[in-house]
Amino acid sequence: MKTITVSAPGKLLLIGDHAVVYNRPCLVTAVDQRMWVSVSVTAQQDLELKAKDLAISRYKKEIKALGTGDIPKGATFVEIAVKNYIEKFPFQGGVSVETTSEFSSTVGFGSSSAATVCVLKALSEATGNTLDNDSLFKLAYKTVLDIQGVGSGFDIAAAIYGGVLYFVGGGKVIEPLAVSTMPLIVGYSGKKGDTPTIVKAVAEKIKTNPGIYESIFDTSTACVEEGKKALLSGGFVRFGELMNIAEGLLAGLGVETLQLAAMNYAARNAGAYGAKLSGAGGGDCMIALVPYDRSNDIEKAITQAGGTVIPVKTNAQGVRVEA
Ligand code: MEV
Numbered sequence: 001m002k003t004i005t006v007s008a009p010g011k012l013l014l015i016g017d018h019a020v021v022y023n024r025p026c027l028v029t030a031v032d033q034r035m036w037v038s039v040s041v042t043a044q045q046d047l048e049l050k051a052k053d054l055a056i057s058r059y060k061k062e063i064k065a066l067g068t069g070d071i072p073k074g075a076t077f078v079e080i081a082v083k084n085y086i087e088k089f090p091f092q093g094g095v096s097v098e099t100t101s102e103f104s105s106t107v108g109f110g111s112s113s114a115a116t117v118c119v120l121k122a123l124s125e126a127t128g129n130t131l132d133n134d135s136l137f138k139l140a141y142k143t144v145l146d147i148q149g150v151g152s153g154f155d156i157a158a159a160i161y162g163g164v165l166y167f168v169g170g171g172k173v174i175e176p177l178a179v180s181t182m183p184l185i186v187g188y189s190g191k192k193g194d195t196p197t198i199v200k201a202v203a204e205k206i207k208t209n210p211g212i213y214e215s216i217f218d219t220s221t222a223c224v225e226e227g228k229k230a231l232l233s234g235g236f237v238r239f240g241e242l243m244n245i246a247e248g249l250l251a252g253l254g255v256e257t258l259q260l261a262a263m264n265y266a267a268r269n270a271g272a273y274g275a276k277l278s279g280a281g282g283g284d285c286m287i288a289l290v291p292y293d294r295s296n297d298i299e300k301a302i303t304q305a306g307g308t309v310i311p312v313k314t315n316a317q318g319v320r321v322e323a
């Protein structure tokens with residue numbers, strides 16, 4: 001029984017949060033904290049899962065029952081990924097999966113998407129099917145939509161391709177950008193944001209004033225297009241300014257929290273080029289783009305504002321087979 005181990009990076013959304021759900025572009029970077037998944041094909045007709053970071057010590061389900069009945073929250077993405085894989089590429093036997101993560105599932109680095117990508121990639125290796133990045137994206141994105149019903153897929157793309165991407169909602173464009181490491185500081189707000197709930201709340205809000213929200217998304221698109229140019233030319237001062245504008249738009253969508261705002265202002269006052277929440281909002285993390293010589297002061301300011309600094313490097317490699 002051969003075990004395949006695959007890893008994939010977490011992600012941080014740089015600019016374009018929420019707008020990307022509405023077929024707009026965003027900029028995303030993969031980060032060097034990774035999800036690891038080991039998969040083996042077994043003789044039993046079961047899925048067996050160990051995921052200690054998701055509080056699953058041992059979960060077992062018959063292959064033919066996948067997707068039915070009660071599924072513990074921490075097992076959902078793995079179970080539906082295995083189900084979708086077997087529906088597309090049927091094989092005899094069962095699957096044993098073990099996941100370990102270098103980042104907590106509470107910080108909003110995309111643990112579910114990274115785990116989904118890893119499971120599908122490892123299964124394809126274990127069963128001898130070649131899944132190119134495009135097919136892997138489609139199957140992983142279907143898995144996320146089957147579970148959440150909403151989502152742009154940018155986190156799936158980051159887990160697969162790595163690096164810094166220009167991404168248009170649903171994967172209509174996935175363009176790797178030649179960007180060097182970004183001087184980014186990440187501050188965790190101490191509260192987990194519930195992405196699907198927040199995305200659905202924003203969708204409800206849009207119905208009340210469609211034209212106004214449309215213009216928020218138009219401005220977000222302009223920030224992403226300008227931000228892409230700035231990143232490609234190393235224009236961090238310009239990019240920081242665009243991040244600040246983007247935060248204003250997210251406040252307009254109502255997804256900024258007082259805690260995130262306090263951390264953003266603290267970072268800016270301590271010399272950051274720009275600071276904004278990253279992802280759905282309602283909690284999770286903020287990011288600050290900083291001059292290298294101000295990093296310590298900015299980290300201290302974020303901590304004093306109640307945040308926890310998480311050290312990350314941007315531009316990490318995408319999904320890879322480790323063993
Ligand atoms: C959540 O991390 C980012 C959102 O734009 C949702 C998505 O793109 O799937 C709010």
